[in-house]
Amino acid sequence: MDMRDIAKIAGVSSATVSRVINGSNLVRPATAEHVRKVIEETNFVPNGSATTLKYGKSSTYGLIIPDITNPFFPEFIHCFEGILVEKNRDMLMATTDFHVSKIQQTIRRMLVRQVDGVALLAAEIETGPIEALLHNRVPLVTMDRRMVSRGLSDVSIDFASGMREAVKHLKRLRHRKIAYIGGSAGLTISDHRVEAFKQAMVEAGLKVNPAYVRVGDYRITGGEAGMAELLGLKDPPTAVMAVNDLTAIGALRLMHRQGVGVPDDISVVGFDDIALSDIMYPPLTTIRLPRQELAEVFFKALDAFRKDPHAAGIQYVVSTSLVIRDSTGPLRPRS
C-alpha cells in the first residue's frame, strides 16, 4: 500500500496525496478531505525510508550514553524522548559501556541510518569518530568536552557553581577535611570535575589534601573503593564529595557496612540528584543537574544545525544547584 494506491482509490495523483499528508495548502479543501478519508479507511502509513532517501534527512537523532544502568541516563532519556516525540523526531539510542571501541561502530550505525545529529553523553571519545561524523555532515553535540567547531557544539555542566555551594555548605558545618571521589582517570570530563572541586576548595580558603582526592569509575563500585581508601588513611576526611550520585551511594554503602555513621561521622555530597538519591537512607545531599533542562539544551543544540549541519558550533552551559538532604551534618569529633 503506497501513495499511488491511495491516489488511485481517491481518484487523484500521488502528488496530491503527498501534499495532503504534508499539509500543503495547495490542495482544494474538499479534495484534501476526501484523500484524508481514504487514508483513514485504508490505515495507510507512509514509508519513512522513502522520505529519508529523498530528503537525505531522517528526523532521527542518535543518542550515545555510557551506561544505561546509571539512573541518571534513563532519567535524561525520558526527558529527551519527550521532547523528540513532541517535535516528531525519533531517537536511535546506543550504549558504550565505557568502551571506546564501541563508539566507532555505534557512530557508523548512526551514519548508515542517516541520523540528523548525534548527542554524545559519553566521555570516552576520540577524534576519529568525531571526524567521521563531521565528514558526513552530521552535527555532534557533546557533553562537557568544552570544545566547539563547525558542526560541533558542546553542553558543559557548570560543575563549579554547584561545587562551590557544596563546599560552602560543608564549611558552614565546620568541615575542613573534605575529600573527593572522582571519575575514571583519563577522561576530560573527569578532569573538569576535579578541577572544579579543587578550585571550590581554594576559593573557600580550604586546602586540598592530595590524599583526599581519589579516582572512581562513575559507578557504585568506584565509590566503595574510593571510600575504602579514604577510611584507610591515618587521618580520614570528615566529609566526602562524589563525582556523581552512584559514587556517593557506593561510599554510603561502604560506610554502612563498616559501621561509620552518615552524617554523624562523615558527611557525603553527591552529584546529579537521581531519583534514587531521595530514597536512599539517609537521603543524599547532592548537587542537582537538571535533566529536563539538559535535555532541552541538547535538543536546542542539535536543532540549531538543522538548516546548516556545518554551521559554527555553540558552547552551552547548564548550571547546577545544591539540594540539601540528610547525608550532610555538622562536624562532630569522632569517638
Next chain:
Amino acid sequence: MDMRDIAKIAGVSSATVSRVINGSNLVRPATAEHVRKVIEETNFVPNGSATTLKYGKSSTYGLIIPDITNPFFPEFIHCFEGILVEKNRDMLMATTDFHVSKIQQTIRRMLVRQVDGVALLAAEIETGPIEALLHNRVPLVTMDRRMVSRGLSDVSIDFASGMREAVKHLKRLRHRKIAYIGGSAGLTISDHRVEAFKQAMVEAGLKVNPAYVRVGDYRITGGEAGMAELLGLKDPPTAVMAVNDLTAIGALRLMHRQGVGVPDDISVVGFDDIALSDIMYPPLTTIRLPRQELAEVFFKALDAFRKDPHAAGIQYVVSTSLVIRDSTGPLRPRS
C-alpha cells in the same frame, strides 16, 4: 558520496561495489580488495534508507516500555541492545509512561520507520494498535498477555513458580498472614500476577485474606500506599509480597519511616531482582526475573518472524526463581 562515486573511483560498476559491501562471493578477490580500499580511503558509509526502501525491511526492531525510570527496564534494554548490536540490528525505543494513548502514536512512528518487529513490554495495550501492526505485517511480541496468533507471539513470565517458592519460603519462616501489593488494576499482566499469588497461597495450604490483597501501580508510590493500607488494618500481615521490586521498595520505605522493622516485624519479598534490590537496606529478598534470558527470548521470538511476518505465533515462557536476602525473616510476635 554514493556507490556510483565509489564505483567510478574504483573503475567498476556500482553493482560490484554493492556486492563487495554485502560480501558476495561473485567478485574476484582482487577486485573486491581494490574496492574495499577505495571505500576505506573515502570513508564511505552506505545509505541505509535506500537499502530499507529497496528491501522493505530496516533491520530495526521497536521496543516499547512503560517506564524507563523503573531500573528493570534499563537493565533489560542493556541486554536487548547487546543482542541487537551483535546481530547487526538497530533499536527504536519508546516509552508509554503508562498512557494508553501514547502507544498509538508510538506504533505509528514505528510503522513509518519500517521496523521489522515490535517488542512490547508495556501492558497497557488495546486491540487497535495491535491490529495496525499486524495489518502492516509487522510482527509483535508481547510480554505476559498470553495470547498468540499469526504474527503475534508472547513471552510469559512464570510468575507462579517464583511465587510458589516465595510463599513456601515464608511459610517455612512460620508466616501465615501474607499480603500482596499488586500492579495497576485493569491490566492483564496485573491479573496474572495476583492469580499466581492466590494460587501459590492455596497450594501452600494458606488462605488468602482479601483485605491483604492490595492494588499498586508498579512504582514506589504504589508500594508506599499499599503498605500504608496494610499497616492500617486492625490485624496487619506479617509478610508482604510485591508485584515488583519498586513496589517492595516503596513498602520498605514506608515501614522505615513508621519505625516498622524489616524483617523483624514484617518480611518483604519483591519481584524482578533489579540491581537496586541488592543495595537497599535491608537487601531485598526477591523473585528474580532473568533479564538476559528475557532479552534473548524476545529476540528469538522476533527473529522467528523473519522469513514470514505472518507466521503462527509462539508462546514462550521465562521462569523465575527466589533470591533470598535479608528482607525476610522468621515470624516474631509483635510487641
Next chain:
DNA sequence: ATGAAAGCGCTAACAG
C-alpha cells in the same frame, strides 16, 4: 489546484 515525471541510493535480475 492538480498531474506527470525525474530522481534520491541501493539491489538483484538479467545479460554478457
Next chain:
DNA sequence: CTGTTAGCGCTTTCAT
C-alpha cells in the same frame, strides 16, 4: 566475474 538497468515510495519542480 562484471555491468546495465529497473524500481523500491516519496517529493517536487514544471506544466497545465
